[in-house]
Amino acid sequence: MPSLPPTPISSPPPRRRDPSPPAHPPSLKREVYHEVNAPPFSIWDYLREELLATDFDSHQELKWERVGNFLSMPLAIEKIMAFGFILCFDSFLYTFTILPIRFVLAFGRLLLNLVSPSCPPLPPSQKADILRALLLIASIVILSPLTDASKIYHSIRGQDTIKLYVIFNALEIADRLCGSIGQDILDCLFSRSTLEVISHRKRPTSYTLRPLIFFCLALVYTISHTLVMIYQMISLNVAVNSYDHALLTLLVSNQFVEIKGSVFKKFEKDNLFQITCADIVERFTLALMLVVVAFRNLIELSGSSFNFSEGFALPKSFGWFRGNNVLWTISYPVLTVMISEMLVDWLKHAFITKFNHIRPSVYERYTDVLCRDLASGSAVGRREARKHSYVDQSPLVARRLGFASLPLAVLAVLIGSQSINLLISMHKEDFSPWSWNVSDFSEEDWINIAKWGAMCALFWACIVVVKILMGVNLLSYATRRRAGMEARAAADVVNDFGRDPIGEGKEEREYNQELKTLLDNKRDDTFPVAEIGERKPSDMKGESDGKKKRLPLEEITRYTMVKRIW
Template sequence: MEFSNRKLSRTDKSLLSDIVTKIYQLEHTIWLGLLLCLNSLLNIFTILPLNTIQNPKFSNTFRCLLILTVSVLLSYFYPASRLYHDLKEQDFVKLSALYNMVGIADQLLMAYGKFAIKTLFASSWKMGTKITNFLVTLIYLFLHTLHQNIALTVFEVAIHSSTSTLVLVLVTSAFVEVKITVFKKTDHRALYQIVCNDFIDRLQLFTYLLTILIKAMIVSRSNIYHIMTGILLVSIDSIMIDWIKHYFILHFNKISPEVYEEFRKKNMRENFLLIQNENYHIDYEEMVPNCLDACSSVALAYRYTALPHACMLLRVFGGDIYQTLSCLEIGLAMGGLYLVKCIVTSIIQLLI
């Protein structure tokens, strides 16, 4: 009996160790990928404007033109307050359906965005081809930014709803995501794509939540506790879904958690070191020429396009910045963002 208890104790420890190891390896990889993508987003607000002024290359100028055009269009034509109130009147079923549709649409737009941007900036210098590709990319960017603004509004409505409604929406979404990913055969390459989707989703989620919190603090501080509770619930739900999903993917497909370390070494560490080179980056196992600056090209290899995020943030905060801040204050804000970018780079170096 004593031997049986001792054996059971060792099994419990090994099971616990197995769970902790998988979660640690997963979180290490997700946070490293998230920071590499965040570095690309910060690059748009800090390095890109300066590079465009100092060295107006095609890729820099066209990206600035794309961002400004889409941001201005959405500032005038996106009915944010009307959509918010329309969604707020909907019941749980419709809100849950929209919540799930937002995630599916984002996957499709990310996949096409990588193709559109690489085609635009890697295509020939024929004027007709460039103009056509620019217009197609402009339409894509408008649609992706519109989608992200709608997603922001959906999250805003969900967080401002009652706690019970928010929990129901999150639980329903969790079951849908687990069903889509867990119950099918997954190899290393498919797992790599799932990991990339997860750290991009987490970056997008944190961007939405931070935007909602800042907007709430600007407009009214009376409802901050309820909003903070909603943000905490959404964040915990997102992290827990990733843990459950990846644990069972590894378990069902008999994949070792060391695969995450392999992803970090081959696809993240090497890419971070290649940022200094500015000529090539690694897209899974291939060496691919950079079509943009090094930071953006590396993020693009993970299917993250920072342009829609930049447009969304400019649409949300651009009016306030233009109306309330002076040129000096805008310059100081850019300096603050550059400091954040330096901190992010330092954290990446530690995690690498």
């Protein structure tokens, strides 16, 4: 069998000699000449230079801009954090206030449509309301018997400290991955092309099963993401209620590790925008979970004697300064975690902007982008905005932030109902809502049920009023900011790619450029060999010329892969 001819080994091309010496910048030539012809430096000259020198580098005065930006960063980041927190709270309340009303209206029109064929079909927006409500109800029904908070709490509490560290990090990664894929699944389910297929008047085709498949995928996503959030919240509860400071210290130190993973890297303002969106959602989710943890601790402590003289022991994480103040006992670990989260955000953003020469004014542009989404998502903004392929009526700004409102709403309903059942069972023995019998209720029980029902209805009405007032104020604030958006966009050019370094004078920049020219001398590079896969400079130049255009901030969401997401 004839063998293949041997692969010829080409000898490397001869190195061309450059007859002319490398051209050095004039300033470097003068420095080299001065160093060669300078007299030897004696000990006396060294001591005189060290002890009697009076000159100093005047360029250090320019570093004050860096220091000023660093000190003004907490205020700049907290302004957009507060605005984003209110946006997330508005989107969270939408699920419990506006969505039930829209579901009742859509369901009534659906019944009327089934009874009377002459009625017009449901629009895609009302179909989306029905599917969203069914998704919420189905997730709660499936997870109710599977998520006993007490059992999960004790199973996590029995783990070692190192296992809890792994659990914290694994749940954080799972939360971000679920949020990324879940946003795409829900967009597919609530798209106009998917919802228009759902109709009893249309002839069934192969596309008729597509909404059912997307609904099943959305149900699997909601259940999975809710389970991740439940384990996150109960792990946080275990750390707060630990009888030593090890777990709480582990939680706080895990937050500070985030600085190491993000500070010492190259970022642009589009990457920083994604980090800001992630931090806004993370802070709101953490605050909501800590409120639930504090509420459950309040229920547990309400059934205790609270008499420290009899030896009642509280966890050490509840505070070094113990007392009979229940509010301080419950709020101390919550404030510890929230303050550490705020410090981490301040330090992380301050050092990212310092190392990457980004000015704090960029956060005003981020606020403008969120306000633009908020205004375009309203009824006033949709008159002049282009039509989207999505018909989901929830706040559009939540999609920009990557806020998962459905799993968080399921989490609130599950843990809230379990906490209320726990509160009732502490005052009534053998309490179980599944063992109720209508015939066993007395007249007094029916009166109590009516009172509690009226209180719940009034509480829900108050939440609806709060949601409406919050939405009106957010919309008016976003409309007022529109007047200066163009001026802030023009001023934000200083933060674009290729910006000048902050705190460097003209001479220092020229010196750094000359030094870079000296270090990037092509004579120090070897000739690329195409046979072993090395690319020639001409090929690389062609690639760089055909480089894609950078995306503007208005087209970037939290899960858009620009260079890096987080």
